[in-house]
Amino acid sequence: MVCATADGAAVNTGAYNGLLTQLRNDERPWLVTISCTMHRVELTIKDSLMKEKKFVEVEDLMVTLYYLMKRSGKFQRQFHETAAALDVQVYKFPKVHGTRFVNHQRKGVSVLLHNWIPLAIAIENAIANASNRTLNATLKGILKKIRSAAFLATACIFKSILSVVAALSLKLEKDFIMPFKVAPAVALAQAELEELLQDNECHLAKQGLTLTESTVSASLPKPGHMKRNPENRQYTDVEYTKMTHAGLVEGTVKAVKDSTLPPSSECLRLRFQSFDSAPFPAMLWVDPANWQDMDKELDMMMSLAERFAVPLRESGFDATNLKAEWKVTKHTVKYFYPSVTSPASLWQRLLSYRRKQFPNVCLLVEVVLAIGVSNGTVESCFSYLTAMLTDRRVPLLHTTMSDLLIIRANHATWSDHERNEIISAALGEYMSGRRKMQLEPQAPDDSEEPAPKRALVASSSSGDSSTSSSENGGVGESDSEAALHCLEVSSAASSDSRSDLPQVLGSGSGSDNDLP
Incomplete structure (x- = not known):
């Protein structure tokens, strides 16, 4: 944790017992505590x-x-x-x-x-x-x-x-x-x-x-x-x-x-x-528009490295290679990203594709990007919830509203892979709740005879067998068995139509090769 931002309420910014004060005093002397700029x-x-x-x-x-x-x-x-x-x-x-x-x-x-x-x-x-x-x-x-x-x-x-x-x-x-x-x-x-x-x-x-x-x-x-x-x-x-x-x-x-x-x-x-005091002036090097004197830029970077020494050390930061990496970074931006003027867009690309090339510079940039100056995103959640709970959506469960609010407030911070995982998990949970029972596939047993309903449904759809029985002018043995097994198929289909119906339709191909 490098930064904590909250509104100016005493419970958050109190000099002795405020939340931000306690976070900083709890062995986090480097922590940057900011009172929300919008509230200011x-x-x-x-x-x-x-x-x-x-x-x-x-x-x-x-x-x-x-x-x-x-x-x-x-x-x-x-x-x-x-x-x-x-x-x-x-x-x-x-x-x-x-x-x-x-x-x-x-x-x-x-x-x-x-x-x-x-x-x-x-x-x-x-x-x-x-x-x-x-x-x-x-x-x-x-x-x-x-x-x-x-x-x-x-x-x-x-x-x-x-x-x-x-x-x-x-x-x-x-x-x-x-x-x-x-x-x-x-x-x-x-x-x-x-x-x-x-x-x-x-x-x-x-x-x-x-x-x-x-x-x-x-x-x-x-x-x-x-x-x-x-x-x-x-x-x-x-x-x-x-x-x-x-x-x-x-x-x-x-x-x-x-x-x-x-x-x-x-x-x-x-x-x-308060934004005129440390550590904010030492962050100007993040904007390419301020790249003029490399020595001053390195001084600002070292100032940040000293302020956030503990979290950077835990992340594997090495200041000895910082000067060489910074020189390579400036050349890379000059020749490969000349048209990118926004600092946020520039560092988003560098962090995504060139982190291994200059890892220590990327760690310092991540520290700067982790500092939020306002809690506007959190405040907007009140408006999201009001717009969500309309008169037509009053029956929404509290858990459903909580999930929707979390998705709406955090969607910008999730990657495409994380979004796909959330969607897949939600879809699986929904489908498992909608089905009455879960069907587990079973391995076929060669020792057992084929199910009579599959064979007889195929035989009933076969033109030869039905024609021969009707030509005899009566109800023979094959006709009585077909009638009996058709009754079994209809009763089985009515008991679990969703599981049996696709199997029955797939078996009725009308081919003699499907007969046992």
């Missing part, structure tokens, strides 16, 4: 963005709209009828609260901004309808927020910030991200946040909205046109003319940016500063 991004949002009251109001509105559409089928129908009358495409409001990562919030704000104008018109029509009295208070509260141009500008800047943070979260969610690439990804996100702070462009225009005094307008795609190629899409111009607080837009945007962007950038730096 979520904590950054909680500690910086969600302290802004205006952003909390935007999130509360998305939650309110989600439950309104879920619980009121009548208003949901009116909303879609309004969109059909305007000839525009609208989307379902997603769930953005609970155990949802930042990208779900970004999608929720995107849907809210897209549905803004049709939603405002639908709410006005619903309030005017006397049959919606039970929802009037909720609808009026939502309409008050939607009519505010300052609130609309807040939602737009919230979407711009979430787009930067969500891109970082999705990058860290990938299974094949290298540990040494975390710090550059965070630095890029910080630079984008700083650029957003200095950007004076209207954020409403970035979201496809135009605000002029009390009117907000947008060009929305027609129903079904988002499935077409961009050049074949058609749009409908829609507008809403009852916006308020238009003069507060610029001041609101500036105040929100100044109060949220600098703290967010600083919080990212503090949350991820």
Whole structure:
């Protein structure tokens, strides 16, 4: 074991009794313990963005709209009828609260901004309808927020910030991200946040909205046109003319940016500063883009070899041949893999086909590849299980669900041979459970006479014997025996049709050579 990754809960990362701490103290001083990077991004949002009251109001509105559409089928129908009358495409409001990562919030704000104008018109029509009295208070509260141009500008800047943070979260969610690439990804996100702070462009225009005094307008795609190629899409111009607080837009945007962007950038730096310390900077040599100075690369490799000396020694690592192997490795990559730019793809090929050529370098690379920076794969199992247990699959046994979840979560780590073994074992277990009894093949005994049912079935299918008995005009000895043995065959076939029927059909060839 070279690495252990978990979320930031105290039971995992506690300084004294945390699981990761106990693993490291249990004679594993080399162990790298990592708090999940995806959870660090979520904590950054909680500690910086969600302290802004205006952003909390935007999130509360998305939650309110989600439950309104879920619980009121009548208003949901009116909303879609309004969109059909305007000839525009609208989307379902997603769930953005609970155990949802930042990208779900970004999608929720995107849907809210897209549905803004049709939603405002639908709410006005619903309030005017006397049959919606039970929802009037909720609808009026939502309409008050939607009519505010300052609130609309807040939602737009919230979407711009979430787009930067969500891109970082999705990058860290990938299974094949290298540990040494975390710090550059965070630095890029910080630079984008700083650029957003200095950007004076209207954020409403970035979201496809135009605000002029009390009117907000947008060009929305027609129903079904988002499935077409961009050049074949058609749009409908829609507008809403009852916006308020238009003069507060610029001041609101500036105040929100100044109060949220600098703290967010600083919080990212503090949350991820552990990736600037050892052993992560010593892993840069794994990426061919960083191959410049062989002496520095060898120093980094020796640093890793010293850190993980115990597990490497158990694997047969020999540092004396490291320099020669590394030189051969670089030449091999240069001449045989010049077009492979991804470190993961490159080392996958080298580990598969050239391990014997430079085994010590491959051992160091395996140490680096074994370090996972997030537990996104484990977190996704909750979604897999929810999608698996639908209303039509409620009778699934717990053991079956457990097996399906294990297969879905670990399929990427299994080889083709391991998959075939699992399939064969599962198929054998299924077939043995379906059959009533197992048939064991028996060796034929030459001393015993052939089974009468096989001989007589063959004789009954023979044309000569049946013709001779019928020509005699009566029931002779052969006919009575045939009738008796046919009765035996039918009774035997009915008792075990699945085992006897193929044998009977195979014996009835109609040839005299099959007769005893």
